[in-house]
Amino acid sequence: MTAPTPPESALPESTLPDSTLPDSSPAARPWYASALLAVAAVTLLLLAAWGYARLRSPYPYYGTSYPAGTAARPFSGTDQRGQPFTLTPGTGPVTAVFFGFTHCPNICPLSLTYLNRVRDALTPEQQARFRIVLVSVDPDRDTRQRLNEYVSFFGKGAVGVRIPEPALAAVARDYGVGYQKADVKGPTDYQINHTTATYLIGADGQLVLVWDYTQLTDVRRVQADVEHVLEAS
Amino acid sequence: MSAPVPLETTVNTAGNLNPTLADLLAPAPDPWLLIPTLLAAGVYLWRFSASRGTHAGRAGWPVWRAALFALGILLLLIATQSRAATLTQSSMALYMGRLMILAELVPPLLVLGLPRSLHLNARRGLGRALNVLLDPWVALAVWTAVIVFWNVPAGFNASVVSNTAGALLPALYLLSSLMVWSVILRPLPSVQPAGIGSRGWFGLISAMPMMAVASVWLYSPQVLYTPYVSALCLWNYTPLQNQQLSGWIMMLAGLPALALAFIQLFAWLIKLSEGQGMPPTQPPA
Structure with a gap:
C-alpha cells in the first residue's frame, strides 16, 4: 500500500517547480x-x-579634493639657479607642484603654460603668495642650466627643482607619482611616461586638491580654485 | 569621447610599473565598501544556513545558488579590496577590467545567487522599494545616468564628477548594474511584473551603448581618452594598445548580456507565435 499523494495545492510553495508557482506578480x-x-x-x-x-x-573645487587633514610631504633639491630648494609645508606660499621633464613634448609644456596663465590672472598681491614648482623626473638630463632655460621660457613664476635619485623616487612615492623611461633609443635619447597631475598645497601645508593636466586648460576654474585656497590661507 | 579619471590619492606606482598578479591581488582594504559587502555576505550566509533545516528550504535554495553568490562576493572583494583598485590611474585596461567585473560579472552572480523561494509583498516595505527600483524604466534611467554623467564631465558639473568619480563610481557601477541584471534575470517575480519579451528588449537596449563604445575603442586609430595620452601605462603598453585592450574587455564583458537578451527575445517570439495559434513544429514521429 502506498501513502496517499497530497493534492498539489497542499504542497509547500517552495517545493513546486517554478512553472507551477502561482503567479503573484504585481500588475x-x-x-x-x-x-x-x-x-x-x-x-x-x-x-x-x-x-x-x-x-x-x-567648496566646489574644480580639481579633485583630498580629504581634510591630508598633509603634504616635504622635499628638498636644487633649483634652476643652483640654490638649495626645500619645500617645507606650512611655511611657504600656496604651491602648485607637478612632476615633469624638460624633453617632454606635450604635457609638461602644456601644464607650465596654463599654470603660468593662472598665475598671470591673479592680482599682484595674490601672485606674491603663489608659486609653481616643477620637479624634474629626469635628473640625468635636466641640468641646472637646462631647467633654468626651460622654466624661464614659460614665464617668471615657476621654480624648476632637480632631485637626484634615489631621493627623487622617495618624493615621487610620497606624492603618488609614477615615472618610467619609454621609447629608449640611446643613453640620452628617450621619453619618460609620468603621472600628469598637479598638486595644490595650501599655505598651511595641507594637500588641498589635484588637477589632471586636461583640467588645466580651463584657466578660469583653476584660477577660482587657487583664489579660494589663497583666501583660506 | 572620454571616461572618468579616478584620481586615486593612494596610487603609488613608483618603482613598480610591471606589477604581477600577486601584486595586483595584494589586499588594500577600503572600509566603505568592505563593511557593507561583509554584512551582505553575512546575512546571506545566515539565511542560507537557516534554510538547510527543512526539505522545502533546501529545495528552494540549492547549494549552487550559494556557490554563485559566494563567487560574486569573491570577485567583488577582488575588484574593490585589492591593490589593483589603486592602480587604475596607470592603466586604462586595468580600470576598464575592474569596472566590467563590477558591472557585468558580479551582479549576475549575486542575482542568480538569490533563492527562488523569496516572496516579498510588492505593496509593503522592502518589496515596495524593490518594485520601484526594479522597474525597467527606473533601472535603465539610472544605468544610463551613471554612464553618461560620469563619462561626459565637461557637459555637466565637472566639480561633482571629478570629486566623486574615484570614490563613488565603482559602487555606482555595481548598484546600477545590479538593478539592470535584476530586471533581466527577474529574481523576484513577486515584485517584478515584467514579462520575458520586455526583459529581452530591455537587455538589448541597455547593452547597446556599451557595445558601441567598445567598438569605437577597438577600431579607433588614435587615443580618444586624453588623460591616457603619454600618461603612465602599466606593463609598457602604449596608450593606444591600452585603449584597444579596454575595447576588447568591454566587448567581451558585454557579450553574455547581449546573448541573453537575444535568447529572451527569441523565447518571447516563440511564445507570441504559440499565442497566435501557431504551435511549434512537431518533430517527425
Missing part, C-alpha cells in the same frame, strides 16, 4: 508612472552625488 504600472519614477530616481542619484561631493569638500 505593471502605466508607462507614464514608470517614466516619472525614472526621472525621480535619476534626480535623487545626482542629488546624492552632489551631496557626497559637498561632504567631501564644502
Whole structure:
C-alpha cells in the first residue's frame, strides 16, 4: 500500500517547480508612472552625488579634493639657479607642484603654460603668495642650466627643482607619482611616461586638491580654485 | 569621447610599473565598501544556513545558488579590496577590467545567487522599494545616468564628477548594474511584473551603448581618452594598445548580456507565435 499523494495545492510553495508557482506578480504600472519614477530616481542619484561631493569638500573645487587633514610631504633639491630648494609645508606660499621633464613634448609644456596663465590672472598681491614648482623626473638630463632655460621660457613664476635619485623616487612615492623611461633609443635619447597631475598645497601645508593636466586648460576654474585656497590661507 | 579619471590619492606606482598578479591581488582594504559587502555576505550566509533545516528550504535554495553568490562576493572583494583598485590611474585596461567585473560579472552572480523561494509583498516595505527600483524604466534611467554623467564631465558639473568619480563610481557601477541584471534575470517575480519579451528588449537596449563604445575603442586609430595620452601605462603598453585592450574587455564583458537578451527575445517570439495559434513544429514521429 502506498501513502496517499497530497493534492498539489497542499504542497509547500517552495517545493513546486517554478512553472507551477502561482503567479503573484504585481500588475505593471502605466508607462507614464514608470517614466516619472525614472526621472525621480535619476534626480535623487545626482542629488546624492552632489551631496557626497559637498561632504567631501564644502567648496566646489574644480580639481579633485583630498580629504581634510591630508598633509603634504616635504622635499628638498636644487633649483634652476643652483640654490638649495626645500619645500617645507606650512611655511611657504600656496604651491602648485607637478612632476615633469624638460624633453617632454606635450604635457609638461602644456601644464607650465596654463599654470603660468593662472598665475598671470591673479592680482599682484595674490601672485606674491603663489608659486609653481616643477620637479624634474629626469635628473640625468635636466641640468641646472637646462631647467633654468626651460622654466624661464614659460614665464617668471615657476621654480624648476632637480632631485637626484634615489631621493627623487622617495618624493615621487610620497606624492603618488609614477615615472618610467619609454621609447629608449640611446643613453640620452628617450621619453619618460609620468603621472600628469598637479598638486595644490595650501599655505598651511595641507594637500588641498589635484588637477589632471586636461583640467588645466580651463584657466578660469583653476584660477577660482587657487583664489579660494589663497583666501583660506 | 572620454571616461572618468579616478584620481586615486593612494596610487603609488613608483618603482613598480610591471606589477604581477600577486601584486595586483595584494589586499588594500577600503572600509566603505568592505563593511557593507561583509554584512551582505553575512546575512546571506545566515539565511542560507537557516534554510538547510527543512526539505522545502533546501529545495528552494540549492547549494549552487550559494556557490554563485559566494563567487560574486569573491570577485567583488577582488575588484574593490585589492591593490589593483589603486592602480587604475596607470592603466586604462586595468580600470576598464575592474569596472566590467563590477558591472557585468558580479551582479549576475549575486542575482542568480538569490533563492527562488523569496516572496516579498510588492505593496509593503522592502518589496515596495524593490518594485520601484526594479522597474525597467527606473533601472535603465539610472544605468544610463551613471554612464553618461560620469563619462561626459565637461557637459555637466565637472566639480561633482571629478570629486566623486574615484570614490563613488565603482559602487555606482555595481548598484546600477545590479538593478539592470535584476530586471533581466527577474529574481523576484513577486515584485517584478515584467514579462520575458520586455526583459529581452530591455537587455538589448541597455547593452547597446556599451557595445558601441567598445567598438569605437577597438577600431579607433588614435587615443580618444586624453588623460591616457603619454600618461603612465602599466606593463609598457602604449596608450593606444591600452585603449584597444579596454575595447576588447568591454566587448567581451558585454557579450553574455547581449546573448541573453537575444535568447529572451527569441523565447518571447516563440511564445507570441504559440499565442497566435501557431504551435511549434512537431518533430517527425
